[in-house]
Amino acid sequence: MSAPLMAVYGATGHTGRLVAAELIARGRDVILAGRDDARLRAVAEELGGGPRVRVRQAALDDPAALRELAEQATVLIHCAGPFTHTGQAVARAAIDGGCHYVDHGLEQHHTRWFFDALPEPAARAGVVMVTAMSFYGGMGDLLAGAAAAGLTGIERVIAAYAVSRWRLTAGAKATAELLFADTRRITYEDGAERIGYVEPRNAVFPFPPPLGPRTMIAPVPFPEVVTVPRHVRTRRVEAQLTAHTFQEEHVFTSEHVDDATRAGSEFTVAVQVINEHGNQAARVSGRDLWRLSAVASVEAAIRIADGRGPGRPGVYSPAEAFAPGPFLRDLERLGLCTLVLPEAAMAR
Structure with a gap:
């Protein structure tokens, strides 16, 4: 069985870089993802990690690229806010691609949309989705x-x-x-x-x-x-x-x-x-x-990837997904x- 592959969407931002660096420090295989290929490659070089780190360009208005990213990943950590603008495209791609999902969203209406719109699609796709891990x-x-x-x-x-x-x-x-x-x-x-x-x-x-x-x-x-x-x-x-x-x-x-x-x-x-x-x-x-938030999302993603997350697929808050x-x-x-x-x- 291949090792879990962790995708970081928004990897060129401050939180995304912290998340990616933490995953690399823990020996995880990582995809750095976002809209700007040149900046992603610069971050990959800055962080090191060698063959464990790959780059994937996927713009928010390119659903095919987002889905291909999700199809490659075990867990996708979404770090690119504001989630009012970015959240739905990346979350739906995670469901369509069959990968688990963690985000740093803190907007109330984004969070409400998650619990209103995604429980049944997430359950059908067999994925765990944790929102508001910020x-x-x-x-x-x-x-x-x-x-x-x-x-x-x-x-x-x-x-x-x-x-x-x-x-x-x-x-x-x-x-x-x-x-x-x-x-x-x-x-x-x-x-x-x-x-x-x-x-x-x-x-x-x-x-x-x-x-x-x-x-x-x-x-x-x-x-x-x-x-x-x-x-x-x-x-x-x-x-x-x-x-x-x-x-x-x-x-x-x-x-x-x-x-x-x-x-x-x-x-x-x-x-x-x-x-x-x-x-x-x-x-x-x-x-x-910033670092507390980044590492909390890494802890959540690793637990899910390693089979220590919620027992059933669906949509969860942090305290629902893990014993607080x-x-x-x-x-x-x-x-x-x-x-x-x-x-x-x-x-x-």
């Missing part, structure tokens, strides 16, 4: 699954992101502009999804020391409102982001900073799961949210973060 959205979903372990009667889940020194790529900047301009936001209240305009507000989230309470933008249009209710029975889900994150100098003019500067982000993601008896919390802290406590602990063991989890999370 820092924003993915960490909140995994932590919510961990924090909710053993609890019943849950009233509210809050995913709070404290981020400093974040430097956006061109793709991330375009995604942020789309997210915050969208007036048809998805919310989850009273046990049901709603779509419509949401008046933003300031809130205070009680991060533990050394951060302490922080002023937050609430709600922010992250995908937890779609993903968390799939595996946590609750009446309300909300994501929040520290107000200072987008107020920092250069955050929206940082597309061309070097990799070392971009790696300087600092983060804490904390999730509170609240019921009538109190709350249970989980959190992750560290540096370089052990998955997060593996990220911690790789030196990517520091975790605080309830004991019950590791029993799942």
Whole structure:
């Protein structure tokens, strides 16, 4: 049996290069894919890897090339945002080509489309598809699954992101502009999804020391409102982001900073799961949210390729696809973060 072949779509972007480098470092066979053949070949040369690395040009408006890419791959990791524009073409190609799929999407409507449109096609094709395996959205979903372990009667889940020194790529900047301009936001209240305009507000989230309470933008249009209710029975889900994150100098003019500067982000993601008896919390802290996101998607793809993913084909959120406590602990063991989890999370 041949070794699993891992495709990275959007391999010339910052996240794509990090994903490809991690796969190569783990001895995996990799296809670097995207629209620009010359840039793909330059990245392949930069990363090394020799005969384990090949290049495949496949533009978003070339469904035949995308399908041929998927037919060659065991798992396709999609890194090219904004996923509002790129997600459907690559996801459908993965189904048509019969390969498993992981993406870094964080747009709410992209995530909702996945769960609305793709479960039956994915099941027929026999593929596993994990969406929202990103820092924003993915960490909140995994932590919510961990924090909710053993609890019943849950009233509210809050995913709070404290981020400093974040430097956006061109793709991330375009995604942020789309997210915050969208007036048809998805919310989850009273046990049901709603779509419509949401008046933003300031809130205070009680991060533990050394951060302490922080002023937050609430709600922010992250995908937890779609993903968390799939595996946590609750009446309300909300994501929040520290107000200072987008107020920092250069955050929206940082597309061309070097990799070392971009790696300087600092983060804490904390999730509170609240019921009538109190709350249970989980959190992750560290540096370089880009690398955490990239390695999380690699961990997901390798688990799927090696037969350690979900037992059935279909569409999954991160915490549906993998036991969240052990998955997060593996990220911690790789030196990517520091975790605080309830004991019950590791029993799942």
